[in-house]
Amino acid sequence: MANDVQPLNLHTKSMGVKAILVAFSIFMMLLIVGPLIWLALHAFVVEWLYPSYKPTGWTLEWFRKVFEVPTLVSAIRYSLIISPIVVIVSAVICLPAAYASARYNYWGRRTFLIMMFASNAFPKIGLFATIATLYYFLNLMGTMVGVIIVQVLGTIIFMTWIPAAAFAAVPKSLEEAARDAGASKFRVFRTITLRMAMPGILVAMVMSFIYSFDEAQGTYLVGAPQIYTMPTAMYAIVETYPIQVTAVFSILLTIPSVLLIGLARKHIIGGQLAEGFQIK
Amino acid sequence: MALPPILVLGIFIGLPIGLAFFLSIGYTGGLNEVISIIGQDVRGRDGKLFTLQAYKDVIADPRFAGDLKTTLIVSFVATILVLIFSIGVGLLQRLRGGKLSSILTGLSLTPLFIPVVISSWALYTFYGSAGLYRTIFNSFGLDIPQITSTMLAVIIGSIWTSLPFAILMVTSGFQSVPNALIEAAQDAGASLITIIRTVMLPLALIPIIIVATFTSIGVLGSFTIPYFLGPNQPTMFGVEITNFFTAYNRPQQSVVMAFIVFAAASGIAISYIWANFRSAKESGRV
Structure with missing residues (x-):
């Protein structure tokens, strides 16, 4: 595992270099986290007037107000229905392929790999526009099925590559040993291969769920104005509701990602994700 | 199967x-x-x-030249800056290690888990007229203009969303450079700059190419960031394609623009596929 490599621990005595490093780090942190904290704080304020560093007061009122907006409630419902379906559909479609590509050297492996990369190599919004063209013919514009398909397309890369790496990492000798001990093929798959590959599969599911939950471009293009999920509802509310409502809604929308990532953090930052994408 | x-x-x-x-x-x-x-x-x-009438329509449209320029400049500048930042963080983590760099790497991954709609909106409020950015300058007595609705904001937003994947890739690229190689170069008297330039960067070239191509394709095809943070006109193709499709109901022109973007990105796309395929081959996945 590449992450076990120790850093070189090159330290410098020069104060100038140290100062530059610290300045670079603080700059990066402010750049990255500053906007998030700024928005999150707005969820709890009565009002925040420029150019004060302090709001006029603190309140939890906005958390109640969000649930009084019908658009937002229906968006929450759509998101909670659509995302699990996307994960399940994607798993059913992709997991067998992931297993096959890890275990058998079938004919289309290269083609498959190139197709996957190619579908990522087109600028997304252009792809969505072409998909919408087909959707008019299939009568899928503004339907839930249409939104689900658009989101599944984006999850395929997670659902095939991360589990494929996980399946490939299961030692063949272990499976063979179990077979020699008399276990049936199915039993070997269920109790050894699947169980050992489970962390990878779970990471793929988490990533797919988050992708689906957060997907906005494609969902907006083929779903609106009939179907608004939580992210696409944001497009609609930012102009019409006070910033505090959007801040609360942003927090609600971020909760699932943060929770899931928290649960699967070790695998994602540590390896499964990077492994699925590139290193081995 | x-x-x-x-x-x-x-x-x-x-x-x-x-x-x-x-x-x-x-x-x-x-x-x-x-x-x-x-x-x-x-x-x-x-x-x-x-x-080719639809192509002629699009190119003759007065918006086209501005949109094209904006899209290309934003994609190019954002990609360069993402490369600089991710290589900086990657080198810091690989060569120095320590608490600071792990916090930095951890934080840099945050945007990966924040929906792009939220990050765009957060950036909008942060850099907008009543944002913290102006508040800070105001306390020094400087009344500077907001930077939302400008190309600069789109570039900042694009960097923000592209950085986590870039850092993940570049860091793992540098991790795969063996310590022995770096130490050998050190023993031979090479300076840090020389080591970075002649040992570390060449060995991490494939992940760096993947980052460069993936980032530029992502920014070329982005919608949410320019929609929230950019000016109304000229804007990036992502916004224009969506507008033509939904708001103006001119799907053919929208699709034409998509193909213009595809054509602009085709060279990058080919390098992206090549680099990924090579990296898959090297790790024995093909």
Whole structure:
């Protein structure tokens, strides 16, 4: 595992270099986290007037107000229905392929790999526009099925590559040993291969769920104005509701990602994700 | 067993690209019939191929030149800056290690888990007229203009969303450079700059190419960031394509723009596929 490599621990005595490093780090942190904290704080304020560093007061009122907006409630419902379906559909479609590509050297492996990369190599919004063209013919514009398909397309890369790496990492000798001990093929798959590959599969599911939950471009293009999920509802509310409502809604929308990532953090930052994408 | 994902990609990515291409050059029959009836200003006639009128419409549109310039500049500048930042963080983590760099790497991954709509909106409030950015400058007595609705904000937003993946890739690229190689170069008297330039960067080249291509493709095709943070006109193609499709109901022109973006990105796309394929090959996945 590449992450076990120790850093070189090159330290410098020069104060100038140290100062530059610290300045670079603080700059990066402010750049990255500053906007998030700024928005999150707005969820709890009565009002925040420029150019004060302090709001006029603190309140939890906005958390109640969000649930009084019908658009937002229906968006929450759509998101909670659509995302699990996307994960399940994607798993059913992709997991067998992931297993096959890890275990058998079938004919289309290269083609498959190139197709996957190619579908990522087109600028997304252009792809969505072409998909919408087909959707008019299939009568899928503004339907839930249409939104689900658009989101599944984006999850395929997670659902095939991360589990494929996980399946490939299961030692063949272990499976063979179990077979020699008399276990049936199915039993070997269920109790050894699947169980050992489970962390990878779970990471793929988490990533797919988050992708689906957060997907906005494609969902907006083929779903609106009939179907608004939580992210696409944001497009609609930012102009019409006070910033505090959007801040609360942003927090609600971020909760699932943060929770899931928290649960699967070790695998994602540590390896499964990077492994699925590139290193081995 | 491998067939289902290939079929899904074929039907919902391959087929639409083909259809949309034929629509863009004037084929309005067959599967394109419905959209040709619904859409406005659709050029070309049923069953007859080949008219470039829709392309001419788009290029003659006064918005086109500005949009093209904006899209290309934003993509180029954002990609360069993402490369600089991710290589900086990657080197810091690989060469120095320590608490600071792990906190930095951890924090840099945050945007990966924040929906892009939220990050765009957060950036909008942060850099907007009543944002912290102006508040800070104000306390030094400087009344500077907001930077939202400018290209600069779009660039900042694009960097923000592209950084986590870039850092993940570049860091793992540097991790795969063996300590022994770096130490050997040190023993031979090479300076840090020389080591970075002649040992570390070349050995991490493939992940760096993947980052460069992936970032530029992502920014070229982005919608949410320029929609929230950019000016109304000129804007990036992502916003214009969506506007033409939904707000103006001119799907053919929208698709034409998509193909112009595809053409602009084709060189990058090929390098992206090549680099990924090579990295897959090296790690023995093919």
